[in-house]
Amino acid sequence: MIDAQYRTLPDAAHTFDAGFSFGGIAAFYMGWGFDETFSRVGVQSVGTAGTFPYFSRIVDDPKPSTRFYFDSAGAGEPVVFAQALSYRDDLLSREQGPFVLERDLRYFAGELEGHVRTAAGSRLPEMLSFLYPASEETPECYDGVDNDGDGSIDYVPGARDNDPDCTSALDPSEEE
Numbered sequence: 001m002i003d004a005q006y007r008t009l010p011d012a013a014h015t016f017d018a019g020f021s022f023g024g025i026a027a028f029y030m031g032w033g034f035d036e037t038f039s040r041v042g043v044q045s046v047g048t049a050g051t052f053p054y055f056s057r058i059v060d061d062p063k064p065s066t067r068f069y070f071d072s073a074g075a076g077e078p079v080v081f082a083q084a085l086s087y088r089d090d091l092l093s094r095e096q097g098p099f100v101l102e103r104d105l106r107y108f109a110g111e112l113e114g115h116v117r118t119a120a121g122s123r124l125p126e127m128l129s130f131l132y133p134a135s136e137e138t139p140e141c142y143d144g145v146d147n148d149g150d151g152s153i154d155y156v157p158g159a160r161d162n163d164p165d166c167t168s169a170l171d172p173s174e175e176e
């Protein structure tokens with residue numbers, strides 16, 4: 001509908017979706033199931049989603065190409081907060097293609113923040129700077145090349161050839 005009315009870039013690379021609380025669950029659903037439409041998704045202040053099938057499928061489904069940002073608010077709700085952390089860990093440890101922090105997943109823990117829109121709004125820079133960074137040049141720590149010739153490649157924690165000088169997959173230099 002929006003694409004029909006306005007001059008847009010309608011391809012997946014330029015289409016994202018984000019939501020708060022239940023809206024975040026809906027956004028997650030769209031990013032997980034429809035990566036041909038949405039390339040990036042923001043999921044804010046979730047954690048009570050244990051009974052939703054899309055959150056239980058993250059362990060077994062094939063990995064979508066979507067880049068995800070998600071955050072959680074923990075103030076007064078330690079159980080919900082712990083649940084959100086377990087979703088993050090599920091995504092990072094998937095056998096069917098793990099996510100890598102700061103490459104295709106950013107997680108922000110609002111441990112002392114409440115489950116309210118103003119707090120979620122204050123986290124928008126965390127979301128947007130990851131989903132749509134100002135530069136899309138491939139960082140040295142994520143290009144599959146041993147850029148500095150020290151025999152180790154990229155940011156792949158746990159891999160034998162992980163370059164120890166890479167602090168994240170977004171690190172632009174493999175050098176010390």
Ligand SMILES: [Ca+2]
Nearest residue numbers: 140143145154
């Ligand atoms: Ca590299």
Ligand SMILES: [Ca+2]
Nearest residue numbers: 150152163174
């Ligand atoms: Ca290197």
Ligand SMILES: [Ca+2]
Nearest residue numbers: 150165174175
């Ligand atoms: Ca190095």
